[in-house]
Amino acid sequence: MAGKVRTGVALVAVGLLAGGTVTSATPNPPGRFDRPEMGFAAPSTVLRDGPPASVGLDPAPIREADTAIAEWTRGGSPLYPGAVTLLAHNGVIVDRTAVGHAVKYADAQAELPADRQVPMRRDTIFDVASMSKLFTSVAVMCLVDDGRVRVGERVSVYLPEFGVNGKESITVQQLLTHTSGLEPTIPLWRDWPDRASRIKAVMDRAPATPPGVSFTYSDLNLITLGVLVERLSGKPLDNFVAERITAPLRLTDTGYNPPATKLDRIAATEFQASPPRGMVRGQVHDENAWALGGVAGHAGVFSTADDLAVLGQAILNGGTYAGRRILRQDTVRAMLTNYNTSFPEDAHGLGFELDQPWYMGGLSGPHSAGHTGFTGTSLVLDPASRSIAILLTNRVHPGRDRGSINAARQELATGLSRALAVRPSAGERHWSTGLGDSAEATLTGPALPGTRALRVGFDAFVDAGPGDELRLEATDRNGSWRSVLVRATGPGAPVGETSALSGYGHRSWWRVNAIAPVSDKITLRWRYLTDSRYTGRGVIVDRILVTDGSRMLLNGEKEPHLMRPVGWELGSH
Incomplete structure (x- = not known):
């Protein structure tokens, strides 16, 4: 049953990821935007640091993007207190920045004294919020590789208690692509008293719309998938993610419920009055994930820019990093295939969002993949140029009313795209x-x-x-x-x-x-x-x-x- 991803969903291998080869037959020179790559990067590609020019990039657009990211931390009403960025191309980390503060406020309004504010560092640990959904999705696809899950199968086959109140036909694929019909969220933390009753509330919930007829981004989809991983693996979600993803990739700063020994490196999020949690730092910001013990399919992961870059490169490599494979190539290809062609604005693979210019900027394309997080985070993977753009901010510190950071997300990704060359079609200019x-x-x-x-x-x-x-x-x-x-x-x-x-x-x-x-x-x-x-x-x-x-x-x-x-x-x- 190990190859059942092909029968669970029609595996549409088209465009940049088409074909059975791992890499292009004749790899393009690095630094080119007008020479899109075919297939995956070489499995041997391991991230290293280097200047932009070492892979053919123009450093000027990157510097301009860095300046803009830094400017948004300043002034009387900054977009976010601080940010960490990382840009990589062709296996080379060409740019890292850390600006502003990881901790700046004592409560909902008052700033801490200057000597108690904590500056951002390149290894600051962030609550990545909904980017956690990628880890859950990869965990599900690990079970697909194991032959324990078919993405085209009904969820109720694996979780019988889920198949009630109109959810009998919902498939694993529909949960991964947010086409299940489930509503965005429900206040589990407020309306149910404990973890067992909160999980039951998700299992019992009726869909808001018929399955398969619309796209609705829903935390409930991924909470359900987290339960599925636990049921089929016999392990808590955090243990399974550690065993199958973070340990093989050696992501030493990635996981749920980070230990107190790392608190000094963790960016603060929101000062919460309801529920009365005070300044949240070192615990998951999302109230439902917090009420589920800090481990949930939709939120709960903490990570750094460097760790996320390794995960991203593993995906660009076709599931392998530094000799350790976490997913099969055809499984990764399925994750980066758009199954939401009926909903053109909401292209989605199996877990990954695809082709979303509102945060992918100039790196957008049919197979550009990534995710964002409510706390102010984003990851963009561009297989066509084998590039990675990561923006981590604490935009909800001390409150969630700062507004959208999509301009910053676009700025960073577009800066990297403009650093890539488009050579003249004729002549020299x-x-x-x-x-x-x-x-x-x-x-x-x-x-x-x-x-x-x-x-x-x-x-x-x-x-x-x-x-x-x-x-x-x-x-x-x-x-x-x-x-x-x-x-x-x-x-x-x-x-x-x-x-x-x-x-x-x-x-x-x-x-x-x-x-x-x-x-x-x-x-x-x-x-x-x-x-x-x-x-x-x-x-x-x-x-x-x-x-x-x-x-x-x-x-x-x-x-x-x-x-x-x-x-x-x-x-x-």
Whole structure:
């Protein structure tokens, strides 16, 4: 039964993880964003420290992201008191930072005296909140590898008490992909008196919607899976996770209910009045996980950036790290396959979230995987570039009303994406722009004779947020700008004619052609607009050629000096 993952769910091996090989037949040079990798990294890949340049990265975008992360710890109303970051590419940790404070407040408002505040360290231990769901999911998939679980099987086969009140048909896959129909959470800590009654409440709960018809992110899904792991393994969840995940990977600072000897390295979370816990530090922040003894399928794990990077590299390696395998390759491939194609905004593998630009930023793509945590944490894995981005903050310290840190999550991941190179499609230089939210950049050519329709061709590398657009525009007879319909060809290009180019994740150059209208004189410009959220790596234009059918009117490779850039740069990266 060891291979039953294939029969429990249709194993869709497509795209970047397709095929049976572990690695690309001819590995791409490191540092390239426009050369997506196929398959997994070599199983022998072990993380080491090195400068960005050692793996072909431009350090400038990384420095800019680090500066932004640090700035968010400052001022009268910081986004979070402190943060630890880690960026890795091709097996090399290229950047680590620790800024701000792990402990800053005495209660819900008052700051501690300066000499009692605890600065962040690179080895600060964080309550990673819902990132714990990844450990539970990996634990479930360990049981799949053992032949004890089939992901397509009904949960009630393994937990008969779960199969009541409309949950009889819910499968393990639906729990892992949050399509079970269970509601997000219930106040176990408040409304039930002990662990046994709290677990029973989850087992008894009726789904809020019919299973399989919608996506609803639910803690109850993973609480149930934690119970499943315990039932089938005969071991408490924390013991099973230690035995099968953290011990083999030698994650010495990762686990549940950290010992008091590590308290000085643990970041504080929230000052809680209800329940009356005071300043929470060293205990799980999530109230339900706390009420379940600190060990639950949905929350409870504490970890460091370095330990999480090892887990991430093990996934990029196809389940192996430093000679120790925790999952089979096809099991990891299944975890990184999207089973939620019916819910396009909620792509999800077996435990891993996929292709979520709201925190994956410029590393987003069909197989980009990761998770976030309510306490202010995120992990992004990008198999296409074999990269890892980790942001750990204590944004709920001392209260949960600081607001979203998604801007910081995106900033870090996008900084790493922009450090990766996109080489010119022709010649030695290209025009590039990487804007933030709600911005505009224009690249304007010279005035051209327009007595005949102009044929315009250019190469475009488009990695933009879902609402961001690259437009080709031309002046009409009145001198007003009008969009020109274009037709792009290449992997991921839009079908047919369009007035705007957008998209991300394909990481390929497109050839774009258009016919500009007849006018006495005509000026062309390339205009990039971003909306108020989610920017990707940016867009690049190269190999601009404009003719009237018989004469060359503009050759961008030979005449870059004729272009007027606003927000665009001429470079080679």
